[in-house]
Amino acid sequence: MWQTSALYDQIVAFGGQIWHIALTLGIATAVFAPLEYFLAVRRSGFFYRGWRIDLAWYFLSGLTLGFVLGPITATIAWGAHAVLPTAMTEAASALPLWARMIGAMIVGEVGFYWGHRWTHAIPFLWQFHAVHHSAEHVGFLVNTRGHPVDVAFTRACGLVLLYAFGFADAVGPDPTLVPALVVFVGSFWTYFIHANVKVRLGFLEEVISTPFFHHWHHTREDHKDHNYASMVPVMDRIFGTMYRPKDWPTEYGTATPMPDSVIGQLLQPFAPPPVAALTKVDPGAG
Numbered sequence: 001m002w003q004t005s006a007l008y009d010q011i012v013a014f015g016g017q018i019w020h021i022a023l024t025l026g027i028a029t030a031v032f033a034p035l036e037y038f039l040a041v042r043r044s045g046f047f048y049r050g051w052r053i054d055l056a057w058y059f060l061s062g063l064t065l066g067f068v069l070g071p072i073t074a075t076i077a078w079g080a081h082a083v084l085p086t087a088m089t090e091a092a093s094a095l096p097l098w099a100r101m102i103g104a105m106i107v108g109e110v111g112f113y114w115g116h117r118w119t120h121a122i123p124f125l126w127q128f129h130a131v132h133h134s135a136e137h138v139g140f141l142v143n144t145r146g147h148p149v150d151v152a153f154t155r156a157c158g159l160v161l162l163y164a165f166g167f168a169d170a171v172g173p174d175p176t177l178v179p180a181l182v183v184f185v186g187s188f189w190t191y192f193i194h195a196n197v198k199v200r201l202g203f204l205e206e207v208i209s210t211p212f213f214h215h216w217h218h219t220r221e222d223h224k225d226h227n228y229a230s231m232v233p234v235m236d237r238i239f240g241t242m243y244r245p246k247d248w249p250t251e252y253g254t255a256t257p258m259p260d261s262v263i264g265q266l267l268q269p270f271a272p273p274p275v276a277a278l279t280k281v282d283p284g285a286g
């Protein structure tokens with residue numbers, strides 16, 4: 001009886017999770033689909049080439065990321081408390097909330113920037129990150145197209161610094177309204193910078209990332225090793241990787257061979273080279 005009830009609870013929880021993910025997708029689509037229709041960088045239609053893979057990654061990421069990130073966050077938190085002197089983390093905790101929020105945003109961005117840059121520079125990590133770059137149509141749904149190992153790695157790089165500086169409370173598991181709002185805006189913004197919308201923000205582009213900034217990160221060959229920041233392009237200014245030409249890129253994707261299914265893409269980093277080389281490459285996957 002207990003087992004049946006536990007199973008029932010799990011099914012209900014899983015159903016709730018699916019509903020939550022689907023609802024978020026509905027809201028994101030309601031916001032971005034009209035924008036992409038009226039302000040498209042390139043006309044592509046609602047069902048563009050590769051939309052199925054983006055959609056599958058959206059649900060897969062939504063269902064698995066919690067499982068992947070939970071133990072990683074717990075391990076980092078445990079390691080930080082074991083290694084760092086308490087005085088250091090307590091000093092940050094004593095700061096007012098707004099100062100912790102800004103501190104968390106800055107060190108989080110530094111961690112993300114370097115984590116992201118390493119996924120491009122280190123071939124082993126690139127095999128995972130190439131999934132995100134395999135998209136040949138860049139629109140809002142590409143935001144969640146990412147291998148769980150890749151996403152976990154870059155998030156962990158940000159988290160390590162957040163814990164090291166004692167700012168983790170500001171984005172912790174029990175956030176107050178303001179940090180929750182910052183996390184919400186941050187998530188919304190990463191959809192926005194992928195969106196196929198031709199908007200420019202003038203001088204603000206130095207301060208906040210935009211579709212133009214991030215689309216140049218997705219460009220096929222030229223300058224793919226630029227514009228790593230998630231929200232604050234200043235990171236790229238400081239570390240010498242900013243690239244802002246005049247026009248929009250014309251081609252997206254990567255030369256790295258990529259299977260044309262989510263399962264294939266999930267497994268390809270683990271495949272030995274001869275098998276990976278034989279995998280069917282679909283230029284339209286993305």
Ligand SMILES: [Zn+2]
Pocket residue numbers: 116120129133217
């Ligand atoms: Zn990248």
Ligand SMILES: [Zn+2]
Pocket residue numbers: 132142143194214218
């Ligand atoms: Zn991207």
